Amino acid sequence: MPTVTWGVIQGKKEKLVNRVKVCDHLKTLGVITDELETIELPSTLEVISERLEFLHKLGLTIDDVNEYPLMLGCSVRKNLIPVLAYLEKIGISRSKLGEFVKNYPQVLHASVVVELAPVVKFLRGLDVEKQDLGYVLMKYPELLGFKLEGTMSTSVAYLVSIGVSPRDIGPMVTQYPYLLGMRVGTMIKPLVDYLISIGLPKKIVARMLEKRAYVIGYSLEETVKPNVECLISFGVRREMLPLVIAQYPQILGLPVKAKMSTQQYFFSLKLKVDPEGFARVVEKMPQVVSLKQNVIMKPVEFLLGRGFRVEDVARMVVRCPQILCSRVELMKNGYYFYKTEMGRPMKELVEYPEYFTYGLESRIKPRYQKLQGKGIRSSLNWFLNCSDQRFEERLEGNFIDVDSEGPVFEMGGKLDMPGGVGGEVVSDEDDDESDDDEVLYRRTLTL
16 A cells, blocks of 8 residues: 655644645646545645656656556655566566556555565466566566466466476466466366367367467357357368367457458359368368468469469369468479479379479479489379388388378377378377377377
């Protein structure tokens, strides 16, 4: 509470007279004094003027004071200076102190030792970097008013309990400090439970939150659930929802209906991709809902300019929507090498458009040259869609194994590898050594 600083014991009548003088003075300056009736004010105009001048130098206006007039009850020497000095010490620059006080004026009443320092110590204990403290508190200054044993501790404990790594809590708080003020029972847990209920494994949810902590702030009833239902209404299959969300968590918080409607119409009009095909595109690359249409058209126009039919381009986009994000310059280089060096028909590119997503110098050219040296002719999929180790094994083998599809994500989080992938089978014993959810995460997500 504000401290009496004038030190002279006055009679009740004299105090009342001086208070009236102070309030009248404040009113002439435009200060609304209604809320000041419950606090003790300085007995002299000099002291109250000193406080107003200090706040003015800090960057606060009379309007700011009226937003929280109780700040006039704070002593310059016993409240304002110690608190502001401490805020500057922990990383809030002097030029931003005024903004900080405007956003959270209650801090001026706080005790540095009893209230502020313990919160800062708590944040450092969560591995929030010292140089990030100012950023975190500027973003969410109300943290300085929280009790350590309350919401902050329970939210952190719950996140760790679902699999969030303790060492990632600090970066999460730095990215989205509001999570420390969110109640577990009414906000965080219902969202996590819902994501798990639609097929996302708990460990994947944990990894997703580690990288995209702001997802915690999406409203479950107002945003997340309506967006999921919207995806289904546009043809996205329920069993593919976990993969869609894991690839692009932001889709839970976007205006999905508007974006999907716009993009679906655009794909139908310009790319001749029907609604079902568009749904398959979203399943494979959900980021397409936010992709600008002029960006989409650049690779499409390149393909059309090389003689591909509109129907073929549509097939290529549905099979591999990632080509829509490819740089045209790189596509040109890859196409030139394909036509001049490899001399293959365009039909193969229609069947395997993923060719344009591989690096020419890093993968296509060196592998093709090795194939030529061995006298092997294979499909594009066979020599491009594998790791360097698998490619070398194929070159050294006396057989050519069949083309393989990529990993398949299924409800519940299992990762099923097709039978033709090198004869590898994930057995029950393997589950003990390597968690399926972790394998799933590493192989199917690029967060």
